[in-house]
Structures are given as C-alpha cells and as structure tokens.
Amino acid sequence: MKYMIMITMNPAAWDAVGEDERNEVMARIDPFMQKLTESGELLGTQALGEPKESTVVRVRDGVPVVTDGPFAESKEFLAGYYLVECDSKERAIEIAGLVPDAHINAMEVRPVVFSSGVES
Numbered sequence: 001m002k003y004m005i006m007i008t009m010n011p012a013a014w015d016a017v018g019e020d021e022r023n024e025v026m027a028r029i030d031p032f033m034q035k036l037t038e039s040g041e042l043l044g045t046q047a048l049g050e051p052k053e054s055t056v057v058r059v060r061d062g063v064p065v066v067t068d069g070p071f072a073e074s075k076e077f078l079a080g081y082y083l084v085e086c087d088s089k090e091r092a093i094e095i096a097g098l099v100p101d102a103h104i105n106a107m108e109v110r111p112v113v114f115s116s117g118v119e120s
Helices: 011-016 019-039 089-098
Strands: 002-009 042-047 055-060 063-068 077-085 106-111
Touching (some): 019 042, 077 089, 089 106
Antiparallel strands (some): 002 077, 042 077, 055 063
C-alpha cells in the first residue's frame, strides 16, 4: 500500500530551534532517505517552496482567476512529502516517526487511493 507522509511546517517552530539542531536535522535527511531507498519503501520525495512563492488558480465561469499566495492565512503550511510503499499503515506511521524533523514539524500519514503512474 502507498502512503503519503506530508510534512506540515510551522516556521516559528523551526526558527525556535538552534542552528546546531537545524544542521543536525538536515544532516540526517540523506541517510534516512538512503535507508528507505535500500528497503524499497521510498517512492519519492519533494520539498515545496513557502506559500509566499505560490500562485493560486481558480476557474470561475470558465475563466482562470490567478492570485498570488495561498487563499487562507495560516501559521502552518505543507512543506513537502515522502511517498512510501509499505506493508501496513503501522509501518507508514513508524516511518513518519523516523523523519529527521518529526520532532519539530507534524507528519500526516495518509493512504494513497489513486495513483496515475505518471513519472516526472
């Protein structure tokens, strides 16, 4: 079963940890991904830009309406994700707990119910 582990980031929480701890977290990411790649469980991962860099597109009466940034104000935002394939939801939850910044950011585990198989 495929699961998406979505990283919800609160910039204030990230800023509250010291530079040494942030560097330690960043140093643990590559070994974490390597371990999941070797086990065959990591299907992909992406880090996303901050909401201030986003553009929202809505189609109203057949016309695209484009605005800068997110629609709603929020202290937290989707910062990225890991797409994993594992035997159970329990294993996906275990993996989410191993994400190097799980002690700072929230990890939401959600089953993937449809996948097109389109590769980038």
